[in-house]
Amino acid sequence: MGHHAEAPEESTEALLVLSVSKKNKNIRTVQVNRPEPEQVNFLPALAKGLGITLKHFFGNVVARKHTETMQYPEETKAYPERNRGLHRLMLREDDTERCVACMCCPTVCPANCITIVPAERDDAGIEKRPAIFEIDELRCVVCGLCVESCPCDAIRMDTGVHATAVEHRHESVMDKSALLKSGTKSIAVQGGTGPNWRK
Ligand code: SF4
Ligand code: SF4
Structure with a gap:
C-alpha cells in the first residue's frame, strides 16, 4: 500500500525537474571584463579625499576660512525685530x-x-x-x-x-x-x- 501511495509523488518530482531544466536552456551568461588596476586600487582616491579634508581642516583652524560657527553661548546673534520670544x-x-x-x-x-x-x-x-x-x-x-x-x-x-x-x-x-x-x-x-x- 505504502509503495502505491508514494508513486504519484515521484512522478510529480520528475515533471518539476524536467520543467526547470527546460527553463535553464533560456538562461544566458554575460561575460564581464575584470576592472582595470586603477579602478581596483582605492588608495589614490583615498589620498585625494583626505587631501581635501586636510585642506579644509587647516583652512578653518589656522586661517578661519570657512568657519560659520558662532561660539554660542559666549557669542550670541541678535534676534530679528519680529522674533517670537517668551510671552x-x-x-x-x-x-x-x-x-x-x-x-x-x-x-x-x-x-x-x-x-x-x-x-x-x-x-x-x-x-x-x-x-x-x-x-x-x-x-x-x-x-x-x-x-x-x-x-x-x-x-x-x-x-x-x-x-x-x-x-x-x-x-x-x-x-x-x-x-x-x-x-x-x-x-x-x-x-x-x-x-x-x-x-
Ligand atoms: S484671554 Fe487675554 S490675552 Fe488671551 S486673547 Fe483674550 S484678552 Fe488677549
Ligand atoms: S502659546 Fe500657543 S498660540 Fe501662543 S505661540 Fe505658543 S503655541 Fe502658539
Missing part, C-alpha cells in the same frame, strides 16, 4: 493687566498650553480679568497665534528672550506674575479700533 502680558494705564480673559488665545492655541481662569474685575467694569494665566513654554510651538488673536494687545512675544532649558517640566510654566514681570503699558485702545489699532 509677556501687557498693562493698562493703571498697571492692571490688559487681558480681559476673553479666552481667544487658549482657544486658538494649537499646543493647548495656555491656561486661563477668568474672574470678575474689582472695579465693577463689564470686563473680566484672568485670576490665573499660565503658559507652558515647553509645550508652546511659538506660532504666535495667541498674539494675533488677542483683541486687547494684552499678550506679546517681543521679549527677545527665548525659552531657557529647565530641569523639571513644571519650571517651564510661566504664571501670571512671571508674564507680567516684563509687561509694559500698551497705548493700544482696549478692544481695538480697526486694522491699524496698534498705532
Whole structure:
C-alpha cells in the first residue's frame, strides 16, 4: 500500500525537474571584463579625499576660512525685530493687566498650553480679568497665534528672550506674575479700533 501511495509523488518530482531544466536552456551568461588596476586600487582616491579634508581642516583652524560657527553661548546673534520670544502680558494705564480673559488665545492655541481662569474685575467694569494665566513654554510651538488673536494687545512675544532649558517640566510654566514681570503699558485702545489699532 505504502509503495502505491508514494508513486504519484515521484512522478510529480520528475515533471518539476524536467520543467526547470527546460527553463535553464533560456538562461544566458554575460561575460564581464575584470576592472582595470586603477579602478581596483582605492588608495589614490583615498589620498585625494583626505587631501581635501586636510585642506579644509587647516583652512578653518589656522586661517578661519570657512568657519560659520558662532561660539554660542559666549557669542550670541541678535534676534530679528519680529522674533517670537517668551510671552509677556501687557498693562493698562493703571498697571492692571490688559487681558480681559476673553479666552481667544487658549482657544486658538494649537499646543493647548495656555491656561486661563477668568474672574470678575474689582472695579465693577463689564470686563473680566484672568485670576490665573499660565503658559507652558515647553509645550508652546511659538506660532504666535495667541498674539494675533488677542483683541486687547494684552499678550506679546517681543521679549527677545527665548525659552531657557529647565530641569523639571513644571519650571517651564510661566504664571501670571512671571508674564507680567516684563509687561509694559500698551497705548493700544482696549478692544481695538480697526486694522491699524496698534498705532
Ligand atoms: S505661540 Fe502658539 S503655541 Fe505658543 S502659546 Fe501662543 S498660540 Fe500657543
Ligand atoms: S486673547 Fe488677549 S484678552 Fe483674550 S484671554 Fe488671551 S490675552 Fe487675554
